[in-house]
Amino acid sequence: MATNTKSTNTKATNTKAANVKKTISEELETAHPATDKTASKLHETIDNTAETVGSVEEKVRESITETSEKIADTTEKAKDQNQEILESVSQYVNKKPVASMGIAFAAGLVISRLLK
DSSP states (O other): OOHHHHHHHHHHHHHHHHHHHHHHHHHHHHHHHHHHHHHHHHHHHHHHHHEEEEEEEEHHHHHHHHHHHHHHHHHHHHHHHHHHHHHHHHHHHHHHHHHHHHHHHHHHHHHHHHHH
């Protein structure tokens, strides 16, 4: 009788295992299209993101180039203006040395008062 019970238990276990295997197979078959659809959507999202990032990168590079050019132009203009001011002051000092010394002295007094 013990052998009969073992045999019945083994058959029941085998039947349960077969049912579980069948259920898993059925679930996998129904999950496969959903997985494919999800993978497809993910690939599409990644492609769209890559396009967006590429577009943004291009705009940033253009902006950096434009800004760099503007900075170079502004720097050049500032150098030119400084050179013009230096030449103008130099000409004034050469034409009117006594007045230039008086202006320098007065400026020195004002600055020394401000710094006290």
